[in-house]
Amino acid sequence: MTDVISQSRRSLLGAGSALLFATLWPSLAPAQTGNGGKIRIGVIGSGHIGGTIGPLWVKAGHPVLFSSRHPEELKDLVTGLGKDAQAGTVEQAIAFGDALFIAVPYVALPQIGKDYAAAFKGKIMLDACNAVPARDGEELAAEVERDGVGVVSQKYLAGTRLVRAFNTLNYKIFASQANRPDPKLAVPIAGDDGEAVQVATALVRDAGFDPVVVGKLTEARRFQRGAPGYGQAVTAAELKQKLSLPQ
16 A cells, blocks of 8 residues: 555656646746747756766756857767757857856856856746855855855856755665666755755756755755765655754
């Protein structure tokens, strides 16, 4: 009986994800019309994390434009993924994406936020960036430690509908554990915009993981680098227990 109930619950969740893009809000309407409910995703930074999560979305049927400072270096990546994958500049990724995914060194965020402020306005942005003192500077890392990574990312990516996601684990873990049999690997997320969180939840699920909504952006500090929710390759139930979230 328990198995039947669990299967029914999973079916309902899957149906909810499928209906989400058909019922969400007008900004996604152009993507829905020609892509069967799939949405276009622009990936900013196509290194280890962007180059791991982006292909999972392509395999789930979402058109993805991968970008980097040197888009010509992404030719092999997109060729191997087929017609739903393409490469381009950051400007092209932002224009292409109904949702964006950013995975770059944290030190790049302030400049990226300035350079693309107008284009970012109103865009859903999944943010996987972590502040590493040795790479990104002690000052920026200290700001993240003091104010919380969600708050700081939103400050530098002003105008975006920001959701923290995919920042807690090494890309090799994401690659090996995506779409594993239930229970899926948990991915904590946090955001202030309810619709953006809904989209992020569906995209985490489409990538083959189990989303766990931790709370608003202020709560993203609970799974930032060095926090209790960071580095946890666990199920949703286990992550909720570690973070004292309702089951």
